[in-house]
Amino acid sequence: xSAVIEIQGLRKAFRxxxxxxxxxxVDGLDLSVKQGEIFGLLGPNGAGKTTTLKMMLALxxxxxxxxxxxxxxPTDVAARRxxxxxxxxxxxxxxxxxxEFLDLYGRLHGLDAADRKRRIVTAIERVGLSGSEGTPLxxxxxxxxxxxxxxxxxxxxxxxxILDEPMSGLDPIGRRxxxxxxxxxxxxxxxVFFSSHxxxxxxxxxxxxxxxxxxxxxxxxxxxxxxxxxxKWIEVSVRGALPADLPxxxxxxxxxxxxxxxxxxxxxxxxxxxxxxxxxxxxxxWPRRESLEDLFLREIGRAKAxxxxx
Amino acid sequence: MRRLLVMxxxxxxxxxxxxARARLSDIDAAGRGNKDLLYMPNGKYLKAISLGHAPxxxxxxxxxxxxxxxxxxxxxxxxxxxxxxxxxxxxxxxGYIDPYWLGAVILTTEGKDEEAGLRLLDRGxxxxxxxxxxxxxxxxxxxxxxxxxxxxxxxxRAAKAPGAPPDLFRLKAGMTARTGNLRExxxxxxxxxxxxxxxDEARAIAARQxxxxxxxxxxxxxxxxxxxxxxxxxxxxHSLDELVRSxxxxxxxxxxxxxxxxxxxxxxxxxxxxxxxxxx
Amino acid sequence: MNAxxxxxxxxxxxxxxxxILYLILAFALVLIAVSHFVSLLTVGSEVxxxxxLGLSAISFFGLLTAVFVGVSLVFKEIERRTIxxxxxxxxxxxxxxxxxxxxxxLVLALSVVLTGAAxxxxxxxxxxxxVGLLPAVVLAFVELELIAxxxxxxxxxxxxxxxxxxxxxxxxxxxxxxxxxxxxxxxxGDIGKAMCRGLxxxxxxxxRLNVKASAVHGLALPPGYFAAAVVYGLSYALxxxxxxxxxxxxxxxx
Numbered sequence: 001x002s003a004v005i006e007i008q009g010l011r012k013a014f015r016x017x018x019x020x021x022x023x024x025x026v027d028g029l030d031l032s033v034k035q036g037e038i039f040g041l042l043g044p045n046g047a048g049k050t051t052t053l054k055m056m057l058a059l060x061x062x063x064x065x066x067x068x069x070x071x072x073x074p075t076d077v078a079a080r081r082x083x084x085x086x087x088x089x090x091x092x093x094x095x096x097x098x099x100e101f102l103d104l105y106g107r108l109h110g111l112d113a114a115d116r117k118r119r120i121v122t123a124i125e126r127v128g129l130s131g132s133e134g135t136p137l138x139x140x141x142x143x144x145x146x147x148x149x150x151x152x153x154x155x156x157x158x159x160x161x162i163l164d165e166p167m168s169g170l171d172p173i174g175r176r177x178x179x180x181x182x183x184x185x186x187x188x189x190x191x192v193f194f195s196s197h198x199x200x201x202x203x204x205x206x207x208x209x210x211x212x213x214x215x216x217x218x219x220x221x222x223x224x225x226x227x228x229x230x231x232k233w234i235e236v237s238v239r240g241a242l243p244a245d246l247p248x249x250x251x252x253x254x255x256x257x258x259x260x261x262x263x264x265x266x267x268x269x270x271x272x273x274x275x276x277x278x279x280x281x282x283x284x285x286w287p288r289r290e291s292l293e294d295l296f297l298r299e300i301g302r303a304k305a306x307x308x309x310x
Numbered sequence: 311m312r313r314l315l316v317m318x319x320x321x322x323x324x325x326x327x328x329x330a331r332a333r334l335s336d337i338d339a340a341g342r343g344n345k346d347l348l349y350m351p352n353g354k355y356l357k358a359i360s361l362g363h364a365p366x367x368x369x370x371x372x373x374x375x376x377x378x379x380x381x382x383x384x385x386x387x388x389x390x391x392x393x394x395x396x397x398x399x400x401x402x403x404x405g406y407i408d409p410y411w412l413g414a415v416i417l418t419t420e421g422k423d424e425e426a427g428l429r430l431l432d433r434g435x436x437x438x439x440x441x442x443x444x445x446x447x448x449x450x451x452x453x454x455x456x457x458x459x460x461x462x463x464x465x466x467r468a469a470k471a472p473g474a475p476p477d478l479f480r481l482k483a484g485m486t487a488r489t490g491n492l493r494e495x496x497x498x499x500x501x502x503x504x505x506x507x508x509x510d511e512a513r514a515i516a517a518r519q520x521x522x523x524x525x526x527x528x529x530x531x532x533x534x535x536x537x538x539x540x541x542x543x544x545x546x547x548h549s550l551d552e553l554v555r556s557x558x559x560x561x562x563x564x565x566x567x568x569x570x571x572x573x574x575x576x577x578x579x580x581x582x583x584x585x586x587x588x589x590x
Numbered sequence: 591m592n593a594x595x596x597x598x599x600x601x602x603x604x605x606x607x608x609x610i611l612y613l614i615l616a617f618a619l620v621l622i623a624v625s626h627f628v629s630l631l632t633v634g635s636e637v638x639x640x641x642x643l644g645l646s647a648i649s650f651f652g653l654l655t656a657v658f659v660g661v662s663l664v665f666k667e668i669e670r671r672t673i674x675x676x677x678x679x680x681x682x683x684x685x686x687x688x689x690x691x692x693x694x695x696l697v698l699a700l701s702v703v704l705t706g707a708a709x710x711x712x713x714x715x716x717x718x719x720x721v722g723l724l725p726a727v728v729l730a731f732v733e734l735e736l737i738a739x740x741x742x743x744x745x746x747x748x749x750x751x752x753x754x755x756x757x758x759x760x761x762x763x764x765x766x767x768x769x770x771x772x773x774x775x776x777x778x779g780d781i782g783k784a785m786c787r788g789l790x791x792x793x794x795x796x797x798r799l800n801v802k803a804s805a806v807h808g809l810a811l812p813p814g815y816f817a818a819a820v821v822y823g824l825s826y827a828l829x830x831x832x833x834x835x836x837x838x839x840x841x842x843x844x
Binding site: 358361362363364365366368369372373376377403405406407408409411412 | 631633634635638639642645646650761769796797800802803804806807809
Binding site: 014054057058059060061077078080081083084085086087089090091092093095096100104105107108109110149152162 | 592593596597600603604607608670671672674675676677678679680681682842843844
């Protein structure tokens with residue numbers, strides 16, 4: 001099955017302030033996204049995520065390299081017909097109502113009137129905006145605007161949905177709804193490509209991720225492969241009298257308890273026996289595996305070190 | 311405390327505005343004179359500034375001029391009339407007829423400058439060859455100060471303008487008569503008679519005029535012949551035939567009714583029954 | 591085509607819902623009503639004042655509309671970033687520009703129709719026939735279309751203030767282009783003459799679209815003039831819109 005998104009050797013640089021110098025926003029990116037997967041483009045602010053997305057949508061032209069959507073150039077209207085896009089912090093026409101807005105975009109997709117009406121109703125329901133159809137967009141809250149943006153992105157049932165920071169500005173309920181929506185897309189066989197700097201969401205959703213830093217790809221692959229599944233270490237919270245020779249590192253917490261970082265079940269067994277014997281108390285046991293956050297911070301740290309060395 | 315200060319400030323400012331305004335009005339009324347008009351630029355420049363709204367600007371200048379020239383307190387107001395009407399307004403909107411004649415009226419009746427008035431009307435007609443009203447008014451202006459020959463010329467111009475009513479030729483003929491050149495006038499009246507555009511009433515007027523003028527012309531000629539006879543022979547002729555016999559006239563004219571002219575030897579005057587109809 | 595219509599209607603709707611348009615329109619209508627009273631001040635033909643004021647109002651307020659609405663047409667979309675989702679649609683960039691221009695044209699047509707109707711009523715009330723004014727009204731609309739094209743062009747690459755300055759400058763130069771003719775005669779060198787000729791030919795000659803004087807005095811236009819003027823204005827506008835599309839095609843949205 002051919003790739004839905006194919007990026008090769010992508011480069012884009014911008015002129016610095018006052019035209020002095022060049023700052024590379026995207027510096028040699030290679031990516032490939034298959035149909036039916038949820039792909040996360042992760043990186044800190046300024047890593048080039050939004051620039052990459054814009055090049056995927058023909059809002060910017062690459063200096064070097066190629067972007068292909070469904071095997072076509074982003075400038076090709078046929079490619080854009082099969083996708084839906086939600087930018088970061090979207091803003092829509094104040095003077096329209098929700099329905100008028102979706103109707104306009106439906107028209108731009110070439111949908112006929114009856115089709116549009118149907119799809120608008122479905123989309124509004126799916127994003128949880130029922131009841132606000134006739135409200136002028138000027139009166140929408142940030143969360144509502146985000147939902148409307150999603151509605152606009154999916155109303156024509158696109159094969160590929162591209163989202164730039166879809167969770168930004170949403171409350172927990174909103175975030176859960178967006179997550180559900182993304183999962184529903186995958187369930188329907190659609191592809192989702194989103195960029196984010198919120199790793200918990202990526203962890204919960206993505207099949208594959210790419211981590212970018214300063215325009216360069218640091219790591220890419222299946223989430224399962226990048227982040228180990230088994231527990232890496234176990235965090236034990238203890239209080240009171242402690243034996244002197246406990247395995248693992250210990251950290252004292254201000255409220256008087258101590259956190260022990262134990263590196264495996266054997267060591268854990270020792271601790272669980274030793275602490276009560278010494279007169280202390282075991283408060284909690286928490287197996288931790290390396291999170292995406294840990295991976296992320298590690299990659300970034302490595303990148304920074306490389307930078308300093310060169 | 312602060313509120314008091316603000317109120318004081320407002321009071322002072324209001325006083326300043328009020329008194330200064332009164333003072334400025336007084337100075338103004340004392341007559342800044344024609345300085346306004348000194349700064350009125352040539353119409354060509356105003357046309358450039360108007361950016362496609364020249365006719366409207368012409369209207370505003372015209373309206374302003376009407377107000378300005380209605381104000382009788384200004385001394386020496388007429389120096390720039392020709393400039394305003396003939397140059398500024400005319401350049402902005404050469405097809406605007408009203409200013410030409412209003413300006414001419416102001417110049418002739420109030421400014422006492424008939425020549426300038428005529429110049430204005432000439433300029434207007436030059437730019438609007440079908441505005442026969444302008445030479446028409448010029449003709450009456452000439453009539454007013456007794457220049458019948460010029461009046462006739464103007465009426466001729468007016469009559470020949472496209473769309474002019476044929477009646478204007480009658481005015482031309484009438485003016486020609488008043489210049490004293492009666493034979494010429496008769497020809498002009500005959501033109502009117504022959505003009506197919508004229509209705510029966512006009513032709514009746516022409517016929518009457520020809521009749522009257524013919525009598526007058528004939529009488530004039532006969533009087534001249536009698537005077538010549540007297541000069542030669544020291545006495546008036548006994549009858550009109552004597553004029554023929556002495557060779558002063560070759561033949562005696564007949565009046566329009568076909569009768570001979572009557573001669574009164576004692577008074578030495580010629581008359582005709584025909585003239586008694588009109589009593590000219 | 592459907593896309594252009596959709597964008598055009600949307601642009602029209604945006605302009606209609608913006609109160610500035612109503613203000614401008616109200617001013618124009620008030621002015622035409624006032625002209626009735628101003629005409630009482632004149633000596634001679636009163637209806638001339640009404641006609642002049644009316645035609646100038648149609649032109650002038652149309653110009654304000656074209657500038658105020660036109661210069662922010664493209665810019666607002668970029669500034670407010672509504673353009674991101676819009677261009678992600680299967681819409682080509684030139685369709686976007688043409689749609690915006692078509693929407694603006696609709697607004698201008700509405701403005702001219704309303705103010706034109708008011709003028710025709712005002713003239714009829716004075717007892718004169720307003721039919722002779724129609725060529726002037728139509729050419730005024732053509733002139734507005736040309737100005738609007740420039741407004742859209744400037745709007746596609748710069749902010750509203752500069753775009754407004756550029757558009758107004760174009761209007762002013764367009765009405766002074768006859769001066770290049772005169773300048774050419776005064777120029778000494780051949781290069782100067784050639785430059786003047788070039789500028790005279792290239793810059794929009796808006797005075798050719800101005801037949802107010804003839805219309806007001808009831809003079810017939812020379813045969814073929816009206817058609818030629820309409821073709822000139824609309825063709826020039828088309829060229830400028832094409833230029834705007836080309837400029838917009840190359841734009842990047844950082």
